[in-house]
Amino acid sequence: MIEMKQVFKKYPGGSKALQGLNVSIAQGEFVYVVGPSGAGKSTFIKMLYAEERASAGKVLVNQVDVTKLSARKVPFLRRQLGVVFQDYKLLPKKSVYENVAYALEVIEKDQKFIKQRVTEVLKLVGLATKAKRFPHELSGGEQQRVAIARAIVNQPKIVIADEPTGNLDPTTTWEVMKVLEAINAQGTTVIMATHNREVVDGMRHRVVRIEKGRIVSDRAGGDYDGY
Amino acid sequence: MMAIKTWIRHLRDSFISIWRNRWMSLASVGAVTVTLLLVGVFVALILNVNKIASDFEKDVEVKVLIDTTMKETKALALAQKVKKLPDVAEVRYSSKEDELQKVIDDFGEDLSLVDQENPLHNVLYVKATEPQKTADVARQIDALKGTSEVLYGKGKIDKFFQMVDTTRTIGLVFIVALVLMAVFLISNTIKLTIAARQHEIEIMKLVGATNNYVRVPFMLEGMWLGLFGAVLPIIAVAAGYMSLYERLSPIVQNEVFSFLEPTNFLLRLSVILLAMGVVIGIFGSAMSIRKYLAVK
Numbered sequence: 001m002i003e004m005k006q007v008f009k010k011y012p013g014g015s016k017a018l019q020g021l022n023v024s025i026a027q028g029e030f031v032y033v034v035g036p037s038g039a040g041k042s043t044f045i046k047m048l049y050a051e052e053r054a055s056a057g058k059v060l061v062n063q064v065d066v067t068k069l070s071a072r073k074v075p076f077l078r079r080q081l082g083v084v085f086q087d088y089k090l091l092p093k094k095s096v097y098e099n100v101a102y103a104l105e106v107i108e109k110d111q112k113f114i115k116q117r118v119t120e121v122l123k124l125v126g127l128a129t130k131a132k133r134f135p136h137e138l139s140g141g142e143q144q145r146v147a148i149a150r151a152i153v154n155q156p157k158i159v160i161a162d163e164p165t166g167n168l169d170p171t172t173t174w175e176v177m178k179v180l181e182a183i184n185a186q187g188t189t190v191i192m193a194t195h196n197r198e199v200v201d202g203m204r205h206r207v208v209r210i211e212k213g214r215i216v217s218d219r220a221g222g223d224y225d226g227y
Numbered sequence: 228m229m230a231i232k233t234w235i236r237h238l239r240d241s242f243i244s245i246w247r248n249r250w251m252s253l254a255s256v257g258a259v260t261v262t263l264l265l266v267g268v269f270v271a272l273i274l275n276v277n278k279i280a281s282d283f284e285k286d287v288e289v290k291v292l293i294d295t296t297m298k299e300t301k302a303l304a305l306a307q308k309v310k311k312l313p314d315v316a317e318v319r320y321s322s323k324e325d326e327l328q329k330v331i332d333d334f335g336e337d338l339s340l341v342d343q344e345n346p347l348h349n350v351l352y353v354k355a356t357e358p359q360k361t362a363d364v365a366r367q368i369d370a371l372k373g374t375s376e377v378l379y380g381k382g383k384i385d386k387f388f389q390m391v392d393t394t395r396t397i398g399l400v401f402i403v404a405l406v407l408m409a410v411f412l413i414s415n416t417i418k419l420t421i422a423a424r425q426h427e428i429e430i431m432k433l434v435g436a437t438n439n440y441v442r443v444p445f446m447l448e449g450m451w452l453g454l455f456g457a458v459l460p461i462i463a464v465a466a467g468y469m470s471l472y473e474r475l476s477p478i479v480q481n482e483v484f485s486f487l488e489p490t491n492f493l494l495r496l497s498v499i500l501l502a503m504g505v506v507i508g509i510f511g512s513a514m515s516i517r518k519y520l521a522v523k
Contacts, residue, residue: 049433072437079435089430093247106436108230150434 001027001189002048002158007057009043009213017043019213021057025191027157030184032200033193034224035210041193044210045162048191049083050074062157079107082151082188086163088143090135090150096122097131100150107154121149125179141172148179152188159183161192165199177203200224229443241447248420252452255416259456259507262409263500266402267464270496273398275486280391282484284358289365291351292376302349305373309353312367317354323347348375406507413452413511421445421515428519438520445512453508454501461497468493 002025009018017040025031035041046052047059050066059066062080069077090099097118104114122128125145135143144164151159161180165173177199184190194200200207200223207222208215217226229237245252291309293302303320310318326347355364361379369377421428431441469489476486 051433075432075435075437075440077435078433083433089433091427091430093427102431103434105233105236106431106434106440108233111232154435 001025001029001062002191003058003060004047005058005060007047007054007059009040009047009052010055016213018047018054021210021213021215023208023215023218025189027189028184028187030181030190030205031192032205032207033191033210034195034200034207034226035216037195039210040213041210042162045160045191045193048158048160049078049081075106079154080156080158082148082154082156082159084144084147084151084159084161084164086166088135088140088147090143090146092135094134095131096127096133096135096138096146099135099146100153103150103153117153118149121153124152124182125149126175139172140168141175144168144172144176145179148176148183152183156188158189158191161190161194163193163195165194165196170198173199197224229439233440234443237443237447240444241451244420244444244448245451248423251416251420252448255413255449255452255508255511256456258412258416259409259453259504260459262405262412262507263457263460263504264463266405266503267460267496267500268467269398269402269405270499271464271468271492273395273402274492274496276391276394276398278487279484280388283387286483287354287358287361287379289353289355289361289368290378291353291368291374292348292378293351294373294375295348297349297373299349301373302351305371306351308371309351309368312364314356314360314364315353316356319352321350321352323349326350406503409507410511410514413449413507414515418515421519425519428516432520441520442513442516445516446509449508449510449512450505451508453504453506453511455504456508457500457504461500464496464500465489465493468496 002023004021004023007018007021008016010016021040021044033041033044043052047054047066048061050069054067057067061077064077066077091102094102100118100121101114104117109117119128119131122131125148127142127145127149130138130142135146138146144167148159148164151161159180164180165176168176173196180190180192181203204221204223206218206220207224207226209217209226219226293305297305299322306318306320309315323345326349327345330347351368353364353368355361365377365379368374428441432438472486472489479485
């Protein structure tokens with residue numbers, strides 16, 4: 001499903017974000033990626049959707065080597081993934097419904113299908129009643145759930161979340177985590193970079209710990225510190 | 228190729244975007260309006276100069292003064308000879324009596340030469356097949372026997388055509404400069420709106436939109452702005468031209484030239500201005516969005 005082989009990443013300034021990463025993630029797994037700030041978590045996540053490119057090594061997503069993907073093909077990779085960000089990245093001038101629908105408009109789905117599917121997904125994340133609201137009218141937790149709805153509306157096999165609870169208080173954090181759990185329960189792979197010790201220790205899953213650009217531990221059902 | 232429903236979405240999005248950024252839109256339309264107004268005036272000017280020049284070109288003829296010693300029958304034979312020369316299109320004979328009548332028509336009967344014997348020559352008026360061949364034709368006629376002088380306004384005509392050429396070139400340079408300026412202005416205004424929407428573009432791309440999918444609504448937006456920007460100039464130039472034409476046409480009625488007839492000309496000019504507006508708009512927005520679409 002996802003495989004990294006000897007992945008290195010050097011930034012133009014000379015800083016080495018990743019130094020020989022090897023990891024393999026199977027379909028349906030839920031994986032936390034943890035580690036201190038600047039350890040390479042974000043770089044790791046961004047490589048999966050080709051926001052960053054590896055300096056060396058292989059990054060396979062659904063059997064495609066992302067490191068060799070041409071710029072023209074990047075959009076098609078992203079359509080197979082759902083991505084959730086710490087700052088939600090919702091379109092500010094579009095309503096909740098329009099934001100989620102946009103992901104389907106991009107791949108030229110029919111209006112009728114879009115309406116049905118968006119309604120369905122908004123119900124799943126518990127926002128069916130707020131479809132006509134705009135992002136700035138929602139709480140952080142609600143905005144993040146809209147972002148998750150957008151990420152899964154296209155039924156991707158993989159959902160990638162980069163610090164999805166980073167801006168949320170504990171209550172809303174659990175709202176969001178429940179939604180991610182539900183998605184994972186339906187067979188979707190979830191890869192989540194996080195700083196949140198309570199979440200990692202409270203909902204046990206595989207934990208990959210990155211420090212100084214290397215994987216220092218990788219344990220199924222592990223805790224935040226890698227034990 | 229994009230599906231029709233996608234185009235409909237893009238059209239919808241372009242209108243929404245114009246409305247949500249209405250002040251920027253207005254500024255862009257203003258930029259196009261000013262430029263196209265100037266372009267319209269220049270195009271009208273150039274096309275009319277062209278028309279007048281070609282009217283003059285058509286009118287250029289060689290005046291051949293025939294020796295006063297030559298009898299009229301022989302003069303007519305000479306006319307036949309001239310007609311057979313290469314590049315000669317038309318020969319018209321005018322006797323010295325006709326010529327005198329012309330002078331009297333022009334200057335009135337109060338001329339002392341009326342009392343004397345007619346001092347004028349019999350004359351041939353010759354037209355070349357093409358205006359540029361006039362000088363050639365004149366030289367050939369000059370070589371024939373029985374001609375005392377061959378006139379065709381040598382230097383003057385050449386100078387006139389030179390002037391026309393200069394006017395055309397200057398006008399074209401102006402138009403090109405104006406269009407470039409408009410592209411720059413509109414791309415700058417659109418760039419401002421796009422900079423504000425940079426975040427949006429980034430998100431669109433993260434959700435899997437192709438460059439074209441992001442670009443098309445912006446280009447449609449540019450197209451509308453260019454189209455709207457062409458409306459006022461078309462109205463202004465049309466109104467101005469019609470009123471000028473009505474005023475000036477009677478004045479030049481008896482001249483060899485006339486101005487372009489408004490209906491047809493204004494229709495063509497409108498199409499030119501509309502097309503320019505659209506091209507400027509599309510090109511301007513395409514230029515300004517390029518930078519934001521770059522991917523690593």
